[in-house]
Amino acid sequence: MASVHSEARSVAAAKPAKLSRTQRTAILKALSDPKRFELLEAIARSHCPLGCTAAHEALSISPATLSHHIKELQTSGLIHVRREGKFAFLTIRPGILEAMSTYLQSLSPTACPTR
Amino acid sequence: MASVHSEARSVAAAKPAKLSRTQRTAILKALSDPKRFELLEAIARSHCPLGCTAAHEALSISPATLSHHIKELQTSGLIHVRREGKFAFLTIRPGILEAMSTYLQSLSPTACPTR
DNA sequence: ACATCAATTCGATAGTTGTCGAAACGTCGA
DNA sequence: TCGACGTTTCGACAACTATCGAATTGATGT
Structure with a gap:
C-alpha cells in the first residue's frame, strides 16, 4: 500500500505526503501564529466544512484579518x-498534518545516552 | 565526552507530557524559524549532545544569533x-516533540464527509 | 436596477523578531 | 596574572507581519 495516489479519499485519512523542506517551513510558519492555529483547531473541531462566518465568530478578529489568515493557511x-456563491468553506486537507506530525516524531530522541 | 554526573536517566523516550495551549504556541513559534528548525534537526541528527561549536558550523550564523536561537528553543x-565549563551541549528534551506530534495528529480530519 | 451581504484587497500602522558587531562575561591553560 | 577562547548580552537596524478601517468585488434577493 502507501501508493502516491490514493483513490479512496473519503473516510479515513492516511495519505503519505512527503514534505519538502520548503513545505515544512511554510507549514510551521503558518501554524506559528496563535490566531491561525485557533482557526485550524476550529476547522478541525467543526466536522470540517467550516463556514467563513462561523470562523469569524469563533475567533474575534476583523474580516480582513480572517481573510489574511485563511489565505496563509x-x-x-x-x-x-471551497467557494460556493458568496460563501467560503474551509476544510483541512488530509495528509499534511499527518506528514508534519510524522516528521516531528522522527526528530525525537530515540536513544539519547548522556542527558 | 565522559559525563561527570551521569546518573543514568530513563533511556527510551515515551513521556506523556500534556501540553498547555501556551506551551503549544511557544513550541510552534520556536519551530517556525527555518534556522532554528535546522538547529533542532542538527541536534537530532547528531546523537543528541551537540556542542555549541558544532552547531555554529552546521548553520551559518553568527555566535550571537546562535545563542539567541538556543535560548529560544x-x-x-x-x-x-547542559553547561560544562565554557562549553554548552544541546539535547532534545524527550516527550515534547512527541506530544506536539500527537496533538497535530489529533487535528487531522478523521472523517470529513463533504470535501 | 438597487440594496444587501460575504469576502477580499488596499494602505497604513504598530509590534515583533532575526540578524549582526562590539563589548562583556566566564573558563581554562600558560 | 594574563591572554585566548567559547558563549552571552547589549544596542541597533532592517525586514516581516498581524491587525484594522475603508473601499472594492462578487453574488443574491427584491
Missing part, C-alpha cells in the same frame, strides 16, 4: 477553500 | 542545555 497547503 | 522547552 491555504498557501501553506494546510487547508482547502 | 530552550525557553520553549524543546531542548535542554
Whole structure:
C-alpha cells in the first residue's frame, strides 16, 4: 500500500505526503501564529466544512484579518477553500498534518545516552 | 565526552507530557524559524549532545544569533542545555516533540464527509 | 436596477523578531 | 596574572507581519 495516489479519499485519512523542506517551513510558519492555529483547531473541531462566518465568530478578529489568515493557511497547503456563491468553506486537507506530525516524531530522541 | 554526573536517566523516550495551549504556541513559534528548525534537526541528527561549536558550523550564523536561537528553543522547552565549563551541549528534551506530534495528529480530519 | 451581504484587497500602522558587531562575561591553560 | 577562547548580552537596524478601517468585488434577493 502507501501508493502516491490514493483513490479512496473519503473516510479515513492516511495519505503519505512527503514534505519538502520548503513545505515544512511554510507549514510551521503558518501554524506559528496563535490566531491561525485557533482557526485550524476550529476547522478541525467543526466536522470540517467550516463556514467563513462561523470562523469569524469563533475567533474575534476583523474580516480582513480572517481573510489574511485563511489565505496563509491555504498557501501553506494546510487547508482547502471551497467557494460556493458568496460563501467560503474551509476544510483541512488530509495528509499534511499527518506528514508534519510524522516528521516531528522522527526528530525525537530515540536513544539519547548522556542527558 | 565522559559525563561527570551521569546518573543514568530513563533511556527510551515515551513521556506523556500534556501540553498547555501556551506551551503549544511557544513550541510552534520556536519551530517556525527555518534556522532554528535546522538547529533542532542538527541536534537530532547528531546523537543528541551537540556542542555549541558544532552547531555554529552546521548553520551559518553568527555566535550571537546562535545563542539567541538556543535560548529560544530552550525557553520553549524543546531542548535542554547542559553547561560544562565554557562549553554548552544541546539535547532534545524527550516527550515534547512527541506530544506536539500527537496533538497535530489529533487535528487531522478523521472523517470529513463533504470535501 | 438597487440594496444587501460575504469576502477580499488596499494602505497604513504598530509590534515583533532575526540578524549582526562590539563589548562583556566566564573558563581554562600558560 | 594574563591572554585566548567559547558563549552571552547589549544596542541597533532592517525586514516581516498581524491587525484594522475603508473601499472594492462578487453574488443574491427584491
